Amino acid sequence: MNSFVLIKVTGKNISLFIRKLLINNITYDKLKKINHKEIYIKISYDNYLKLIKFKTIYKIEVIKLYGKVKYKSIIKKNKSYIISIILSLILLYIMSTT
Numbered sequence: 874m875n876s877f878v879l880i881k882v883t884g885k886n887i888s889l890f891i892r893k894l895l896i897n898n899i900t901y902d903k904l905k906k907i908n909h910k911e912i913y914i915k916i917s918y919d920n921y922l923k924l925i926k927f928k929t930i931y932k933i934e935v936i937k938l939y940g941k942v943k944y945k946s947i948i949k950k951n952k953s954y955i956i957s958i959i960l961s962l963i964l965l966y967i968m969s970t971t
Contacts, residue, residue, distance in 0.1 A: 875917060875940055876917065876918040876938070876939065876940035876941045876942040876943075877902065877915055877916065877917055877918065877938075877939040877940055877942075878915070878916060878917075878918055878921045878935055878937075878938055878939070878942065879913060879914070879915045879935070879936040879937040879938075879939070880913070880914050880915075880916065880921065880924075880933055880934060880935055880936060881911065881912075881913055881933070881934045881936050882911070882912050882913075882914060882931050882932070882933055883910055883911045883931065883932045883934075884910065884930055884931035884932060885910065885930065887906070887909065887910060887911070887912050890912075890931055891904070891912075893927065894914075894924075897923065897927065899916065899920045899923055899924060900916070900917070900920060901914050901915060901916045901920070902915045902916065902917075903915040913936065918940075918942050
C-alpha cells in the first residue's frame with residue numbers, strides 16, 4: 874500500500890518549479906495546471922518529504938492524503954478518543970466477568 878499526497882503549489886513561475894522537480898528526481902503521478910500560478914500535484918509521501926526541503930518562494934499546501942499516511946493522521950488527531958474507547962471496553966469487560 875503506497876502513500877500519496879495531493880498538494881497545491883502556488884507561486885510566480887510554476888514551470889520553473891516543475892523543472893526543479895525533474896532535476897531533483899522527484900516523480901509525480903498526476904499534474905493538473907489550474908492557471909499560470911497554481912498547480913495540483915499527486916506525489917508519493919517520500920517525494921513530498923524531499924519537496925518540503927527545497928521549498929523557497931512557492932507555497933505548498935496539502936489537500937488530501939492517501940494510503941497509510943491518511944490513517945496515521947486520523948489516529949494522531951483522534952488519539953484521546955481511541956484511548957478512552959479502549960479503556961471503557963476493558964472496564965466493561967472486567968465489570969461483566971466479576
